[in-house]
Amino acid sequence: MITLRVATKHDLDALQHIEKTCFTTDRLSKSRFKFYSEAQHAELIVAERALNTVPVELNATQPAPLQGETGMQVVGYGLLLLRRGTQLTRLYSIAVLPDARGLGVAEKLINSLGERALLRGKRFMRLEVAVSNIGAIALYNKLGFSQFGMYSDYYDDHTDALRMQKVLVPSKSLNAEAYPWYQQTTDFTCGPSALMMAMRALDSRYEMSQEKELSLWRTATTIFMMSGHGGCHPVGLALAAVNEGYSAKVIINQDVPLFVDGVRDPEKKAIVESVESQFILEARRKGISVDITDWHIEVIDQTLKAGGAVLCLISTYAFDKKKVPHWVAITGCDPHCYYLHDPDASDGQPVEYQHIPVAREDFMRLASYGTRKVRTLVLLKKSRG
Template identity: 45%
Template sequence: MTELSLRAARPEDLDALCALEQRCFSSDRLSRRRLRHWIAASNRELLIALRDGVALGYGLVLLHRGTRLARLYSLAVAPEARGLGLGKQLLTTLEAATTRRGRLYMRLEVAEDNQQAIGLYQSLGYQRFGTWNDYYEDHQNALRMQKRIRYVPENLQANRVPWYQQTTPFTCGPAAAMMAMASLRPTQELSRGEELDLWREATTIYMTAGHGGCHPVGLALAAQRRGFKAQALINRQGPLFLDGVRSSEKKALIELVHERFIASAQDNGVTVRYQDVSQDDLARWIARGAMILVLISTWRLDRKKAPHWVAITAIDEECLYINDPDPGDDQSALDCQSMPIARSDFDRMSLFGRDRLRTAVVIENARAD
C-alpha cells in the first residue's frame, strides 16, 4: 500500500472535497460553492491527503489580510483513515506552511463535546482561551483554542479588553472607545445607544462617502466627559480628512467642526499634542495601564483605504495586538480580538490618506498622573 501524500488542493479536487465534507460532517458543512471559492482563493492554505488517488482528508487555513493571525477553518479525516495520525500530519503541515507565510498564531474552534479533536489540538500545543456559545447549527458550544506557531517573546504588557462589534458602518471610533473605556472601567456601558451617543459627540460631519467618521479630539473629549483622562496625538496641525471631500461647503463645515473641537479641548483640559506617534510611545502608555485608540487605513485589511479606529490591547517585540470592531466577510468575532499586527506592517497601516495622517487617542483612568 502506498503512503499518504499531502499536496495543495487543485480545481480538479472539488468533487473529492465535497464528498469528504459529506462523509465527515453532519452539520455546518462547507457548500460546493464555498469549497470552489477556497480552492481559488489566495488568502488560504488548503491541503488534501491522498492514497492511491483516493482523498482521505483535507485541511483549510484562512490567512486574514493585514494580520499575522491564521485560522484553522476546517479539518476533515475520512472514517476509514482515523487512527492513522492523518489529522496530526495535516495540521502540522498546515502550521509549517502558514508560518512560512508570516503568520504568528493559529486559532480554531472545536465542539466542546468532540474530545478526540480536542485531545489532538492539546497534544500539539493548542490552549483554550474561551467559549463561543451556540456556535454550531445544532446549537452546540465551541471551545476557542489558540497556538503560537512562530515564536515571539511574551507580551510586554496586556490589557483585558472586552470586544464590541460596531453596529453601523461609521461607528468604529465609538466602538473602539467603548472597548477601551470598559477595559479601564468594567461598568462602562457597551450598547448601541452609547455607541451612537459617542458618534454624535465626536463626528466630523462628513467623510469621503456616507456618514462622518470620528475626530481624534472629539473621541478624547467624549472620554473626558465620561470621567476619564484623555489626550489626542496628531502628527500635523490643521483640519483633518479634508482631502477626501470635494465640496467646498463640506470642507468649510469640517474646518469649523475641527476648530470647535480644538477650542473645546482647551476649555476642558484635554491635551492635544502635535507630534508623531511612535511605537515606543505606545509601549510606554500601555505599560502604565493606558488604553490607546489608533486610526488605521483598512487598505491592508480589505483594500478599501477607509479610515478605521481600533483599540490596541498589547504590544511586544514583534507585534501590536488590536481589537477590531468590524469583522470582515470571512472573519468572525473570534478573529477580531487581540489580532496580531507585525510592527513593520503597523507602521504603514497607521498612516492614512495623501497627508499621511497618523493619530491616536490615549485614555487613562482620571487618577493617572
C-alpha cells in the same frame, strides 16, 4: 503511507465525500471547495494514501473509496484562511475519513498548514472547535494550541465553540479574555465602538450599548466625511472620553484640519474645519493635551505597560484594499506584534476581528491614513477623580 499535497479541482468529489461523511451540519459545498482551492487567501491541502492500503470493505453496499487527482484515495483535508495585512491565520476546517483515523493524518495536515503559514509570513493559527469534541481538543492541546476564549451558539446545532490559538514562532502569551469586544452597529461608528471597548477595558463597570455608541458618536463626529456620515475626530473621541469620566491625551503627526481631503463640497469642507477648530478650543478648556508631533510606536508600548488604553486610526487598505479611515482599539503588544480589536465584523465571524496580530514592522504602515499620511492616537487612562 500518508502523503500530503495541494488540493486541485480534480479533488472536489473526494472533498465533498469527506464533508458528507464527517459532518452533519455546517458543511462546505463543492462550490466553496472550488473557491478555496483557487483563492489567494487560502491554503487547501489534502492527505491521500495508495488504494492498496485501503481496508477491504465489509459491507458491499458501501460506496467505493473516491480517488483524488493522482489515483490515490483522498482521506482528509485541511483548510487554512489567511487574513490580509495581519499575522493571523484561521484553521477553518479539517476532516479525516473514519477508516483513516489513528494514522496521524490530522496532525500531519495541521503541521503542514503551519509550515505553509510561516512561509507566507504568518505567525499565528487560530481555530474554533465544538466543546463536545473531546478528541479534537486533546489533539489541538498536544499540538500546542491553547484556549483563549469561548464562542456561544457558534454552530448550526447551537453548540458552543472553544477558541484556540497556536503561536507558530516564540511569542509572549496573550491575555485575550481581559479585553472586551464590541461590534459597531452602524457603518460610521467605529470610533465610539473602539472607545467603548477601551473604556470597558479600563473599568469593567462601564456598559457598552448602542445608545452609548450613538451618544459618543454625536460628541466626536466631524459631521461630514467624504460622501457619508461624519467620521470621528481624535480630539472629539478624547472629549467624549473625558465626558465619561476618563483622562485622555491626543497625539497627531500633523496640524488640523485632518479629514478635509476627501470632502469635495466647499461648504461641507468649511463645516468640517469649523468643527475641528471647536474641538481644539474645547479640549484646551478641559485640559486635554493635544500634541502635534511625529509619534513613534514606543508611546503605545509605554501606555499599555502603564495600564492605559490606546485607540489608533488605521487605513483599511491593508485588510480589504479600501482606503477608508477606521478606528481600532490596541489590546496588547509583545516583541513581535501589536494586537487589535476591530469593531467592524460585518463581513465575517466576530472571532476573526478580535486580537488581530499585526507585525511591529507593518504597524506604522497600517496606522497611516490618506495621501497626507495622517497618524493619530488617543491615549486613555482612568481619571484620578
